[in-house]
Amino acid sequence: MFEKGGFIKKFPLNSNAYLIGRGPECDLILDDQHVSKHHCRIRVFANHILVEDLNSRNGSFVEGKKITSARITLNKSFNLGGETTLFYKQGDTGEFTVSQELSAIFGTLSLKKKSAPGITNDTSNSENKFDLYLGCLLKKALENKDFKEFINEISRLLAGVFSSGSLHLIQDEQLITLFNKANHSQNEIMNCKKQCRDLSFQSKTTNPDLTSPLWVTAEKAGGALLFIPQKAKSKKVLTGLPVFFEKLLEIIAFNKKLIPALSFDPTPPPVLYQEKETTIVGNSEAMRQVISLAKRIAPKSSSVLILGESGTGKEMLARMIHHLSDRKEYVAINCSAIPATLLESELFGHEAGAFTDARKRKIGKLEQASGGTLLLDELAEMPLDIQAKLLRVLQERSFTRLGGSEEIAVDPRIIAITNCDLYKLVEEGRFRGDLFYRLRVHELRVPALRERPEDIIPLITHFSRIYAEKNQVSPQGFSFGAQKSLLDYSWPGNIRELENEIRRIMEIIDDGELIGGHHLVTVNKALIHELKTTDMFDKNEPEFKEEIEGFERRKLVDLLQKHGGNRSKTAKAMGISYQGLVKKMKRLQIR
Numbered sequence: 001m002f003e004k005g006g007f008i009k010k011f012p013l014n015s016n017a018y019l020i021g022r023g024p025e026c027d028l029i030l031d032d033q034h035v036s037k038h039h040c041r042i043r044v045f046a047n048h049i050l051v052e053d054l055n056s057r058n059g060s061f062v063e064g065k066k067i068t069s070a071r072i073t074l075n076k077s078f079n080l081g082g083e084t085t086l087f088y089k090q091g092d093t094g095e096f097t098v099s100q101e102l103s104a105i106f107g108t109l110s111l112k113k114k115s116a117p118g119i120t121n122d123t124s125n126s127e128n129k130f131d132l133y134l135g136c137l138l139k140k141a142l143e144n145k146d147f148k149e150f151i152n153e154i155s156r157l158l159a160g161v162f163s164s165g166s167l168h169l170i171q172d173e174q175l176i177t178l179f180n181k182a183n184h185s186q187n188e189i190m191n192c193k194k195q196c197r198d199l200s201f202q203s204k205t206t207n208p209d210l211t212s213p214l215w216v217t218a219e220k221a222g223g224a225l226l227f228i229p230q231k232a233k234s235k236k237v238l239t240g241l242p243v244f245f246e247k248l249l250e251i252i253a254f255n256k257k258l259i260p261a262l263s264f265d266p267t268p269p270p271v272l273y274q275e276k277e278t279t280i281v282g283n284s285e286a287m288r289q290v291i292s293l294a295k296r297i298a299p300k301s302s303s304v305l306i307l308g309e310s311g312t313g314k315e316m317l318a319r320m321i322h323h324l325s326d327r328k329e330y331v332a333i334n335c336s337a338i339p340a341t342l343l344e345s346e347l348f349g350h351e352a353g354a355f356t357d358a359r360k361r362k363i364g365k366l367e368q369a370s371g372g373t374l375l376l377d378e379l380a381e382m383p384l385d386i387q388a389k390l391l392r393v394l395q396e397r398s399f400t401r402l403g404g405s406e407e408i409a410v411d412p413r414i415i416a417i418t419n420c421d422l423y424k425l426v427e428e429g430r431f432r433g434d435l436f437y438r439l440r441v442h443e444l445r446v447p448a449l450r451e452r453p454e455d456i457i458p459l460i461t462h463f464s465r466i467y468a469e470k471n472q473v474s475p476q477g478f479s480f481g482a483q484k485s486l487l488d489y490s491w492p493g494n495i496r497e498l499e500n501e502i503r504r505i506m507e508i509i510d511d512g513e514l515i516g517g518h519h520l521v522t523v524n525k526a527l528i529h530e531l532k533t534t535d536m537f538d539k540n541e542p543e544f545k546e547e548i549e550g551f552e553r554r555k556l557v558d559l560l561q562k563h564g565g566n567r568s569k570t571a572k573a574m575g576i577s578y579q580g581l582v583k584k585m586k587r588l589q590i591r
Contacts, residue, residue: 012578015285017043020080021054024457025270025283034058034081048073049088058082134247148488149576154252155179164230167245168193169252171223171481182230192228216245225249269458275323278316281462284452285572290317290444298324303394303439305379306417308446311496314417315377317446322373327413329372333365336381344386345402354403364401366393369412379439380420380431391435414439449491449498451559451573456487456498463499467506475509481517489523553588560590 011028018027023037030039036056043050052069053060058081062070072078077087137154151169158167159179166180168189175189184192196215214227225245272291273280280291297304298321306314315332322330338346345355349364365374376382382390393399398409416439425431449455460478468474478486491497501522505515556570563569571581585591 013044013049015044015572017041020086021056024461030080030084032081032084034083036081039080051078056081134244134251137248137251148484149580151176151178151252154248166228168226168228169223169249170226182228184228189226189228193226196226214242214245216242216249223249223253269461273320275320278319278323279462280313280316280320281458282452282455283458284447284454286447286452287455290446291320293442294321294444295324297321297442299326300442301325301413302441303414303416304442304444305422305436305440306415306444306446307422308417308419309448309494310419311494312446312448313495314419314446315375317444318373318375318415318417321415322375325373325413327372329369330375331365331369331372331412332375332377334377336378340383340386343383344389347386348389348399348401350402351404354401358403361401366399366410366412367408370410372412374412374414376414376416379416379418380422380425384430384432387432387435391432391438394435394438449494453487453574456491457483459495459498460486460502463502464506467503471506473506473509474511475506476512476514479514479516482515482520485517485520485523553590556584556588556590 015027019038019041020026020028020030020035021037021039022030022032022035026038036054036058038054039056040054040060041052043052049072050069051060051062051067051072053067059066060070061067061079061082062072062076067078070078072088075087075089077085079085137157155178159181162179162181164181166182166184166189167178169176169178170193175193177189192213193215196213212229214229216225216227217223225248227241227245269281270283271279272282272287273295280287282288294317304318304321306317308314319330333346335343345358345362345364347364347366349362349367350358352358352360389399393410394414397411398407400407422431422436426433426436449459486498486501493500501520504522505519509515509519559573560567560570563573567581567585568578571578574581576584
């Protein structure tokens, strides 16, 4: 738990090590100018944690004494930069207190653990009901959730409270629908938004009529809420509605402050490996483990099989392994880009006259890579007859060119990469099992980008710098709305798709311009296609909700199975808290 200005927030320790600071790549990001970008690192042990100061500007302290490293036992604390105090303890949300900032906003708001009563059109005691409900929302904001999960939670709660109408959050010109029980179309929503803005409707309107759109703004929140009631004959008024929405906007803004905006020139992204033109950046534990294993096996001579989806960076990992070895030449061949009739000649070479148009001797890739590294890209596309010949080379360490009789000794190290499920192909008889096991001395699997969302921001930063420099532009940065869209997208094309999106943006952006949601044309279209709608509450049919929940349930079950049922690892892979995962499992009825 950490405390600043009276506000205490829990940060669960689900991993072995955490980087703490102001930098966006840190595991725990603190909004405190006294804290360095990379202030300290904590390592988690069975009954204590070890705090290591990373040469921070204002230092780390234990009991008032500056430390370089210190052992912190249960219920003890340490201080960063003189302003923020962190506690190592066990506790629950009942221990949280409210900061002076929030106290000023909500006054005497009740924070008792009670279920929020339903809000109806009955004006009697409506303000008290609103306050009780705001208390529940405030508690949600104090829990350890990312902004996306928090907004989804708010959407579910509000959809169950209001019997009609629709509510929309506008942040950085991005429209986020919190609920839509009136089935308002996108055009109706945009027209109401324009109408309210043109007439300068504010939260202090004297006629908060449920039959008229209500536009609520909060200066500190930097955003607005648009409430569009469902058309009704009766004009019942909720006197506390504008104040309720204004305070709700403050809660949303307060939660959002825990997620830093992505500026154009933040701290350089964490580099996992860099050599010549090969740079691998990332912040996920999954990629750190892959890189660590690759570094250990690089100096060896055994074959390596690299699996993973298209665009995940498999060839870059292969180059890294070659660079870290003592082997000379790096030779690559794409088994799917060369017709089957020519692939054998490309691999083994040929003598003059071996076939039509073979006018002179040709040295094959296997011979070129002797003493070096041979990369077999798209291995699964190799025909079965050539697989048999390659297996013999791996067994005998020699071969003959096409049309020749001389036995040529070779010593290539084979690195094979594929995006296909080779295990399945072997079972189906479409790939030789003996060759598969020959190549699979070491197996590396590069996780898809959706499985390591912690790497998205470092990759955005990395590619932004590269393509901004190439196009000689210096944009202001990414708006929160743009950042949220980039993080929400599943990236089926992985790193390659992300790189192309950033490249496209940097070719159309101007100096000093803020990159907003409207610049993400490719991502926005894909998100709409993925979700089938821009608003998960636009349709109220039970089958639509069941379809969404079914999809979410299947994805979560697959992730749990991948991590052997370990909830802590699953929560970390999803980028949510352990408590958030438990609640999600309970909601989706997953045991």
